[in-house]
Structure formats: C-alpha cells, structure tokens
Amino acid sequence: MSTKKLLTSALAATILMGPAFATAQMRIGITQNNVGVDSYQTTYERAFIAAADANPDVRAVVLDAGGDVARQIAQVDDLIQQNVDAIIIWPTNGEAVIPAVRRAHRAGIPVVVTNSNIAENGFDFIRSFSGPDNVTQGRRSAEIMCDKFKDMGIENEAKVVHITGQPGYTTAIERAGGFEERLPEVCPNVEIVETQPGDWNREKSQQVMEAFLVKYDDIDGVYAGDDNMGVGALNAARAAGREGIIFVGATNFAVGYDAMAAGEYWGSIYQSPVDDAQAALQTAVDILNGEDVPFLNYFDTPKITQDNMSEFTKPVF
Template sequence: MTAFTVRTAAAACVAAGFGFAASAQDTIRVGITQNNVGVDSYQTTYEQAFIEAAEADPAVEAVVLDAGGDVARQIGQMRDLIQQDVDVIVIWPTNGQAVVPVVRQAHQAGIPVVVTNSQIAEAGFDFIASFSGPNNITQGQYSAQMMCEALNGEGQIVQISGQPGYTTAIERQKGFEDELAASCPGVEILETQPGDWNREKSQRVMENFLTKYDDIDGVYSGDDNMGVGALNAAKAAGRDGIAFIGATNFAVGYEAMGRGEYWGSVYQSPVEDAKNALATAKAVAQGEDVPFLNYFDTPKITQSNMDEFSKPVF
C-alpha cells in the first residue's frame, strides 16, 4: 500500500475517552485511510489539503493512506494503523457497512475513530467518536428544493446516483427523493441509474436515458462531476430545456452555471472538509468534547447567487 507520512515537531498532548493515553512528549499520531483519491478532483484536493494542514501543525504526525476504492484494501489499511498504534484514525469509508467490523476492532484496541465525508452504517455508530463532513441528507433535500423551483413544481426527471453501497450516494438519494415527494409531488422520477461518481459513465447513462425517454425536464445527479457528464450528453443530442441540478459544486459545474447551462448545486469545499476532519481528530485525541455529528455548512448555489461564491478549486 502507498502511504505518505507527515512528520512534525513534538508537542504536548493528552487523550482520553477511548482507553487511549499518551505521554506529554508525544505528538498526536493521526492515521487516515481514504476512499479513492484518484476517482475525482474533490478527493485529490481533499488529500492535498489534509496533508498541508498536518504539515502546518507542529502537534501532528499524519500517516496518509488511500484505499483506491477497494474495500478489502481499506480494511487492511485500518488493521495496519491499529498495529501501528496510532492515536486516532480517520476513515473515509469505501463502503459504510463493510468497514464496521474493522472500525469496531479499532475501538476495542482503544483507538478512537473519526469518520470523514461519508458516514458508516448505523451499526458502527457505537464504535466511532465523531463524524466530520457534510449533511448529505440535507444536501439531497436542498437539491430537491432547487429542482422543484426550476420546474415550477411539475415535470419528469431522471436521477444519476453515486456509487452503489456508498453512504454519501445513499443519503443524497434518500434526501432528494423524500423531499421531492413531500414538497413537489408533481415532479416524477422516471428512472435512477448509478454514475459511480464518474463523468464518462454518467454521460453514457444519460445517453441511454435520452434514447429511452422523449420528455425529460430535469436531471438530478449526486455530484456535479456526474451532472456535467449528463449535460454533455444532452448537448451532444441537441436536447435543450433540461434543468440540471447537482451537489458538491465542482469547477466544471460552476462554469456551466455561469454559461446558463446548469441550474444549481450545493457548494461544498474539500479544503474545509479536510481541515474539519483533522481538527476533529486532533480534538478527539486530546480528550475534548466533540459533537457526534460535526457537520460543516454546504449552502445552495444557483445561477442567481453564484457570484457570492468563489469558483471551486477542484
């Protein structure tokens, strides 16, 4: 496995609450295993920001790992970090259900675990110290509200979801579908297919939708990377008048919004995501009180208010 180790000067730290104790001379050793850095620019930017934040903190030593989207590899990385006896583990789950047993192993070893970005299954909640990241249910709800507004409460749409089994994908889809049914029953979801967070696959999915359905008024995608793939398919097919709504506002989504081709999204910073995760892990290791659900803000962004936001760096 590939690892980047960030080492800094020694600083005092005290940890409590998960059977962990460190001497005052030790740094806080933070191990992180990520989902799949190479799959999109959000995760690449997140990793860079996490490393930079750790390098800037003299109290932190970080071991940075990437599972490459492989559940078995991530489980192995978790076990390796447990063997290294790090002070706290941050995990960006490849699969929220499959990682629960190894998260429990870390808990039993006295190592607190912080889940970042995408929550693990509820069965693992007793074994984690905190979740740091966006509220993905709320993001789905925001996207449904924007879709309802874009279509004036009526129409037929298709949905491109994220990676199957991945908590973020599940939660954004649930938030979107529940809010749409409650607030906008005049909008019908014709079909949902996964785009796996991949722009090219999402473009192919949209091509199939366009062949299958003569009337598509809107597209909801679990992130803007997939949303722009769908937009590209519609443009190539000459299908105009479709409202595209996404989440995790990528630079390509922001640019398409500026051209008037993309209706709205949810603004989410990978830099803030990474910094929040490291700060949460450090606080947990030092025995501080941390909210179990340590969310950071992810507001709606549309063509009408995009000037209030900086263009994403990913």
C-alpha cells in the same frame, strides 16, 4: 560515571529525542476512499496533508484505498498494528468497513469518519463524524429543482432522471434518500422516471444519460449526486442536441460552476474539500486533546444556483 556526566548524557538524550517525541505526539492515520477518482478527493488529500504539516503536534499517516473495500480494511488493520493515536476513515462502503472500525475501537483507538458516514449499526464504534449533512444536501437539491420547475410552470408535469453515486456508499445513499424524500413534498406531481448509478464518474454518468435520452423522449430535469456526474449528463444532452433540461447536482465542482456561468447547469450544493479535510483533522486533534466534540460534526453546505452564484468563489477542484 560522575553525576555531572550522567546529567549531561540525560540532557543530550532529551535534546535528541525531544523533536521525535513532539512529532509523534499525535500520530493520526487516515485511509481515504479513492483519491484519483475526482478532483474533490484529490484536493481533499492535498488540504489534509497541508493541515497536518502545519501542525507541529501532528504526524500523519496518509493512505488511499483506491475505492477497494478489502484494501481499506487492510489499511485500518495496519494502522491498528502501528498503534496510531487516532484513525480517520473516508469509507469505501459504509457497511463493509464496520468490522475494521470495531477492531480499532476495541484497540482503544478513537475513530473519526470523514465526508461519508458509516452505516448506523457502526455508530457505537466511532467517536465522531466530520463532514456534510448529505441528507440535507439531497433535500436542498430537490428544493432547487422544484423551485425552478415552478418558475417554468411545469411543476405538475415535469419528469426527472436521477444519477446516483457509488452503490453502497453512504453519501450516495443519503443524498439520494434526501432528494427522493423531499421532492414529492415540495413538487408532488413531479415524476422520477428512473434512477441509475454513475459511480461518481463523469464518463460513466455520460453513458447513463445517453441511455436515458434514448429511452425517454421527455426529460425535464436531471439530479446527479455530484457535479462531476451532473456535467457528464450535461455533456450527453449537449451531444444529443437535447435542450431545456434542468441540471441540478451537489458538491459544486469547478466544471459545474463554469457550466452554471454559461447558463447550461442550473444549481448545486456548495461544499469545500479544503474545509472538509481541515475539519476532519481538527476533530481528531480535539478528541485527542480531551475536548468535547459533537457526534455529528457537520459543516454547512448552502444552495448555489445561477441566481446567487456571484456570492460564491469558484471551487478550486
């Protein structure tokens, strides 16, 4: 074959292979917690896919564990076998996923944890956490509740029930810890009479609240680990005709925002799943580009109450 033909063939191969190489320049896999469980996670997935599609240097492999720890571990192992350039994990369980994360680390694949961190003994195996500071969120929710009790003049006698997220899930642990640490600091005489999990599920949280209402004649406040659960608790109180209860949540869902506008739900923490998804993808891209990324890459999540909600747009989820 002539030199000219060899050059022509090489050029043709480059043209044909070029777009494939560009598309695969950064193969980023994500395994999510449970997309179908609530509108936050559904919106997060849509936003992640949109952000990946908008970046010509990224090819995303998008997986969902469906809340199943074993399935998520298998998904991480599959991504390792695919030799992706980076793995993003939204952990189903902050402790149980650590062995899989360790395997990714040993394979030389950087791991970004999104939204809910893994347990601290797995920190050596991840490059960055991208998401909200959930301890701070819990602390801010306690401040919202305490301030309202003080306005009502019941800060020395109020009784609170607490509905947490999924057991073993780092976000649930951190928000609960932040709330239960901060509340006695700002309102030392407020009593948390009982804590039960709502598993991030509105219907289960309604059932938990129904049991609380039967058990306790005096409930002044409800703290729920997110607004989805908080509105479930509100629905139970409505059905039982129990008025005057102060509801405070976190992750302000549209249903929480609407309940605040109706004067039935007092406050929450404003958090965007779109920001969450975009930040996770950008963190992985920045790592692969060799940029310095904070180990704890938090985005801000401010307080929102009936008093200042006009400053915030209604959540899209």
